[in-house]
Amino acid sequence: MNSKRTQAGTDQAVAAFSRRRISDSTIRRLSVYYRALGALEVEGYHTVSSRDLADREKLTPAQVRKDLSAFGSFGTRGLGYPASELRARIGKILGIDREWNVGLVGVGHLGSALVSYKEFQKQGFTIRALFDNDQRKIGSNHKGVIIADVKDLAAEIKKRKLSMIIIAVPASVAQPVCDMAVQAGIKAMLNFAPVSLKVPSDVVVRTENMAMELEFLSFQLSNRAAKERGSA
Amino acid sequence: MNSKRTQAGTDQAVAAFSRRRISDSTIRRLSVYYRALGALEVEGYHTVSSRDLADREKLTPAQVRKDLSAFGSFGTRGLGYPASELRARIGKILGIDREWNVGLVGVGHLGSALVSYKEFQKQGFTIRALFDNDQRKIGSNHKGVIIADVKDLAAEIKKRKLSMIIIAVPASVAQPVCDMAVQAGIKAMLNFAPVSLKVPSDVVVRTENMAMELEFLSFQLSNRAAKERGSA
DNA sequence: AATTGTGAAATTGTTCACAGCA
């Protein structure tokens, strides 16, 4: 009844943060909406409905509305959401309305590939520092960035004001690298080593384990095969 | 009361598949346990308790037991689980007790890195075929595998008995590549292009969007910063 | 007429707590 939150506000988003508990899945889907809105804009949509977004991403319209309503009232009843404005709003919520300085540790096959990964730059994530422990690599110029010695990780994090690091080192050295970064004040890491890193509770880590994703597929294939055989 | 499922069986696992609905998160955690068990074995553990596993992966013992019990009774009350046997059981459940032939489409920076990715081979995922649409790459030998023309995708899938494909092509051509693979009978794909692919319901797709992972971190950092400022 | 925003209901996933067993 008390419609304290009903009036649309210009900048409720930030306020909403502190009011509600936002689930990880909601944040993940916000990224999805952000991309979908970009594509829909290109296709000429001026306003989009929760159904437009849902159909595109195999979600339900209610899910889309619930997710968005956690941050404010961005739509117009009877009409839908203004595509480009909503996209900008979500960008702001995700914090990608600015540049982020990122460091990458481990310039091996995967690390090198990530340096060239266009999507990062496009979203405002700039890899400003590279680190390795291989003397042959240290000092060399990789895509315009000099590879530094991982021993100088802490110093460089401060000097270059890095706020996130990407860990692309072998599993055996991932934890030590992580510890160094935590010591230097890093609060967010994207980890590609197949280990779960131990960090203090104020540090966020996302571990991307590609072998695990194939295992997931393997399970699904095996499972479906079993079903077809009609196991007793 | 009716304890039809209470008696321990030698090979209940497969039967359990058809009986219960297994959640994606459970499968994901099975992969985690599989890795943890490998590490614990190396550390000399012969039996492990649900607590050993839980502590290591920041989960609860109950969660570990629930996950495992969905597939059968692998432990001994009072003792714990036999490490190496449990690991083998999980491997079998995940379907990684055999070789999987994998194709990779898009031999760019990321694609090349994935070909060299040791974890895949270690888990039994062998990249047996590479595809690209760049005439300069086609026919060349990459880590012992000849790069084929993506036009021959369907033929090669059948010839080489590929059961999964990894999509590492630009977003704009990911859907057409996906469609070709589906046509050729592929039922599982790991997609690195930042688009959500449309597939029939009997095909599993896992989309790995690395920019999205950084966006997740960005949100967390922005959110925490907002909290510290104490936004009104 | 169309579509949002949102409490309430339904569903799904996690944790508790304890009987059962080595």
Add this chain to the structure above:
DNA sequence: TGCTGTGAACAATTTCACAATT
């Protein structure tokens, strides 16, 4: 005694359904 396996309690997430609004 110690630890598994599991039904029951609890928590989180998703979907429903509808009043509110343009």
